[in-house]
Amino acid sequence: MFTVKNEVQLQESSEALLIGLFARNQKITGLTQELDSLLDGQITELLKEGDISTKHNTVSKVHTLGRAPIKRVYFVGLGKEENLSFESLREALGKAVKTISESKVGSFALGLDSFVTTGLDAHDVAHAFGEALALSTYKFADYKQKSNEPEKNIEKVIVYTDGNENEVEASLTVGYAYGQGTNSARTLVNLPGNMLTATDLANYAAELGTKYGFEVEILEKEEMEKLGMGALLAVNKGSVEPPKMIVLKYQGKDNWEDVIGLVGKGITFDTGGYSIKPKDGIVGMKSDMGGAAAVLGAMEIIGELRPEKNVVAVIPSTDNMISGDAFKPDDVVTSMNGKTIEILNTDAEGRLALADGITYAKFHGASYLVDVATLTGGVIVALGNDITGAMTNNEAFFEKVLEASLEAGEPIWRLPITENHKKRVRKSQVADLNNSPGRDGHAIFAGTFLGEFAENTPWVHLDIAGTATTTSAHNLGPAGATGAMVRTLATLVERFGEESEE
Ligand code: BES
Ligand code: ZN
Ligand code: ZN
Numbered sequence: 017m018f019t020v021k022n023e024v025q026l027q028e029s030s031e032a033l034l035i036g037l038f039a040r041n042q043k044i045t046g047l048t049q050e051l052d053s054l055l056d057g058q059i060t061e062l063l064k065e066g067d068i069s070t071k072h073n074t075v076s077k078v079h080t081l082g083r084a085p086i087k088r089v090y091f092v093g094l095g096k097e098e099n100l101s102f103e104s105l106r107e108a109l110g111k112a113v114k115t116i117s118e119s120k121v122g123s124f125a126l127g128l129d130s131f132v133t134t135g136l137d138a139h140d141v142a143h144a145f146g147e148a149l150a151l152s153t154y155k156f157a158d159y160k161q162k163s164n165e166p167e168k169n170i171e172k173v174i175v176y177t178d179g180n181e182n183e184v185e186a187s188l189t190v191g192y193a194y195g196q197g198t199n200s201a202r203t204l205v206n207l208p209g210n211m212l213t214a215t216d217l218a219n220y221a222a223e224l225g226t227k228y229g230f231e232v233e234i235l236e237k238e239e240m241e242k243l244g245m246g247a248l249l250a251v252n253k254g255s256v257e258p259p260k261m262i263v264l265k266y267q268g269k270d271n272w273e274d275v276i277g278l279v280g281k282g283i284t285f286d287t288g289g290y291s292i293k294p295k296d297g298i299v300g301m302k303s304d305m306g307g308a309a310a311v312l313g314a315m316e317i318i319g320e321l322r323p324e325k326n327v328v329a330v331i332p333s334t335d336n337m338i339s340g341d342a343f344k345p346d347d348v349v350t351s352m353n354g355k356t357i358e359i360l361n362t363d364a365e366g367r368l369a370l371a372d373g374i375t376y377a378k379f380h381g382a383s384y385l386v387d388v389a390t391l392t393g394g395v396i397v398a399l400g401n402d403i404t405g406a407m408t409n410n411e412a413f414f415e416k417v418l419e420a421s422l423e424a425g426e427p428i429w430r431l432p433i434t435e436n437h438k439k440r441v442r443k444s445q446v447a448d449l450n451n452s453p454g455r456d457g458h459a460i461f462a463g464t465f466l467g468e469f470a471e472n473t474p475w476v477h478l479d480i481a482g483t484a485t486t487t488s489a490h491n492l493g494p495a496g497a498t499g500a501m502v503r504t505l506a507t508l509v510e511r512f513g514e515e516s517e518e
Contacts, residue, residue, distance in 0.1 A: 018146075018188045019174050020181040024050070024127075030174060032088045032124040034112055036131040037063075038097045039070040047127040047176065048091075054084040069093045072100075073108050073491065075115045086125070090116055097133045103425040105136060106144040110152035110491040116170070117153050123172035128184065138179035139187040146191025147198075147503075149173065151492040154199045156206040193320040197506060198499035201306075201313030205484060205497030209285030209302045214333035217282055217305065218260040221312060221331065225264050228319025235261035245332075245376070247351040247368040250359065252334035254289060254342025259334035261376060262308075264315055268324045275326040276509055277382025277473075278315075279373040281366045281389035282308035282333030289336050289362030290344050297393075303497065304366070306484030307388035308333060313502035314509065323510045328380045332373035336365045348447050352376060353469060358444040361452035366391045367465045368451060374469040384413060385475040386508065387466060388501050394459035395431075396482040404428045404483045404500060407463035410474035417476045417508055424503035428478065431457075437464040478504075 024047060035048055044052055044059060052059040059078070062068045068076040072095030079088050092112035094100050109131075116124055131141040153170060177184050204212065204220070218234045225232035237258050240249055245261065252259035262282070283304035287293060293301070308331040315329050343349070347359045349368070352375040357368065366389050377385060395405035404421075406428040408414040414430065421428045440453035441464045449468060453461045463477045483500040486493075493499075 017171070017173060017192060018185055019172070020185045020188070021174060021176055022178060022181060024176045030086050030123065030125045031121045032090055032116055033086050033127060034090045034092065034116065034124060035127045036094045036108070037068070037070045037091050038094050040097065046130055048130065051084060051089060055080060071095060072104065073111050075112050077115075094131065100133055100136065102136060102140060102144055105131060105141065106148045106425065107491045109145050109148035113149050113170070114152040114491065120168045122168050122170060123174070124170070125174040125176060128175050128177040128179070138177055138184055142175070142184045142187035143191035146188040146193075147195040148492065150192050150195025150199055154202060154493050156203060156494070156496060190321060193317050194503050194506060197313040197317035197320070198502045200316055201309035201499040201502045202493070202497040204309035204312065205303050205306050205499075207302070209335060212284055212302070212305070213257045214260040214282065214284055214335070215258060217284060217308060217331065217333050218262050221262045221264055224312060224316060224319065228266070228316075230315065230319065231265040231267075233263040235263070243352055243376075244350060245352045245372040246349040247357060248332045248334065248372040250343040250347065250349040251283070251336050251365040251368050254337040254339040255335050257284075257335055259332075261373070262329075262331040262333060263376070263380060264329040265380070266315065266318055266327045268322060269326050272326060272381055273383070274513065275328055275381045275383050276512060277377035277380070277385045278311045278327060278329045278505055279370060279377050279385060279387040280307035280309070280311035280329070280331045281305065281370055281387070281391065282331040283336055283366060283369060284333060285335040285337075286363070286365065287337055289338055289342055289365060291361045291363040292338065293363060300485070303485050304390050305333065306390040306480055306497070306500070309497070310388045310480065310499070310501040310505060313499055314505035317502070317506035318509055321510065325509050325512050327509055328377055328382055330373045330377040330380070332369040332376075334369065336362070351469070355449055355468065356447040358447040358450045360450050364452040364462065367462050370466055371469045374466060374475075378473060383473065385470050385473050386417060386478065386505065387475070388478045388480060388505070390481045390484050391462045391479045392459040392481055394457065394462070395479040398431065398459055399429055399482060401482045401486065402427065405459055405479035406430045407433050407460065407467070407477045408475065409433070409467050409470060413474035414476055416512065417504070420508035420511060421504040423511070424507045426501060426504045428504070431460050431463065433460060433464050433467060437461060438467075441465050441468065
């Protein structure tokens with residue numbers, strides 16, 4: 017995908033060139049200056065006239081009309097240099113790449129140094145560009161008879177920089193891997209429930225395992241019964257699709273220690289069960305495996321980058337259906353760790369599946385746990401669609417996850433777990449726990465419930481019910497699945513055990 021060059025050769029073969037423009041009193045430098053002299057000062061003129069804008073996220077196209085060897089130049093405005101953050105740079109690059117790809121250009125060149133600031137070096141820019149290139153060009157192949165005509169995709173980018181060619185290429189590749197992992201998660205979430213069953217998800221995970229040499233374990237129903245995974249099995253009871261407990265292990269250290277457990281909710285469709293969802297609430301519930309997708313997307317990045325860390329990914333998967341055999345309110349089930357659960361609401365199924373997932377991750381040696389789940393509508397009420405809800409039992413570990421989320425540009429915000437929440441989750445006449453203590457702040461009850469299974473293992477819960485999908489297209493992707501938390505999880509794993517910079 018990338019060819020990095022120190023020497024600028026604006027050949028005929030490059031269909032387009034992308035350059036960043038800061039609002040530096042409209043003073044132009046570097047490559048832009050070279051082009052300006054080739055075009056007899058026209059760029060300076062167009063800037064003065066406002067036909068080329070330096071405003072952040074604004075793309076201006078200039079045709080060179082045969083006066084320069086390159087056909088078109090795309091300028092993307094970056095605003096004031098001191099205001100440009102990694103995320104705002106990535107967004108501007110996404111906007112520019114999207115514009116270029118929509119004009120059916122198969123390859124283009126990037127003037128990388130035009131994006132460098134005092135705060136963002138060539139590596140940051142290369143990483144942001146790699147990510148933006150993958151994310152902004154993502155498309156889900158739909159099922160319309162008329163669509164999916166062959167499109168011209170961007171296949172090659174020449175990157176000009178004064179920086180070290182190998183190092184810049186490495187950063188471009190890392191960024192691109194982050195984008196690709198996110199896109200894979202998007203595709204899994206976008207797949208409808210009839211095309212992505214627990215079996216399909218398990219097959220996908222097994223293929224990923226083969227590709228990257230992960231140890232793969234897929235538990236079948238009989239094995240789950242033997243292990244006493246009564247919580248996950250309860251959710252599956254009404255389904256004709258067999259459940260799967262999916263495990264992938266990546267060992268990057270000599271010994272199986274300091275293991276990060278990533279647990280993802282893999283409900284391939286959530287009808288709510290007998291506590292059935294209203295008809296409008298069911299639509300969209302194909303995305304209820306967004307946590308599983310985030311974990312698998314992160315595993316793809318880990319497989320590509322091979323950090324010296326240990327990771328176990330655990331995905332409890334089933335759909336939540338209704339039948340004469342389905343589980344019901346008032347049922348009591350026994351989870352893998354022995355705790356009994358009174359079912360008050362069959363629509364609070366994610367926490368049941370995850371309870372056994374968390375216990376099984378610990379069984380596989382997880383010494384830290386992060387679970388990711390489209391768990392509650394409550395988190396959307398609390399934090400909206402841009403911020404992932406977080407809960408924890410360990411301040412220091414939460415700080416690590418927070419740092420990773422900030423680096424990845426995926427905001428999280430913490431909600432509390434109090435003794436009163438624990439009391440409400442433990443309130444039952446007949447069992448150790450109940451799965452739905454009430455509607456008041458219920459995102460917190462879901463997290464509190466999971467904490468009962470994490471026990472003393474440092475754990476962070478991420479509720480992505482609001483962030484896993486979006487209703488509108490944005491500069492880094494279309495409407496639909498976002499791939500939320502893929503990059504946070506991968507960053508957490510990559511950075512884990514390193515001293516933070518402060
Ligand atoms: N899968 C849903 C949560 C959800 C809602 C995800 C909206 C994405 C968008 C989850 O299983 C659920 O139904 N939660 C219930 C919990 C309640 C019964 C305590 C909810 O949020 O209403
Ligand atoms: Zn539900
Ligand atoms: Zn659900």
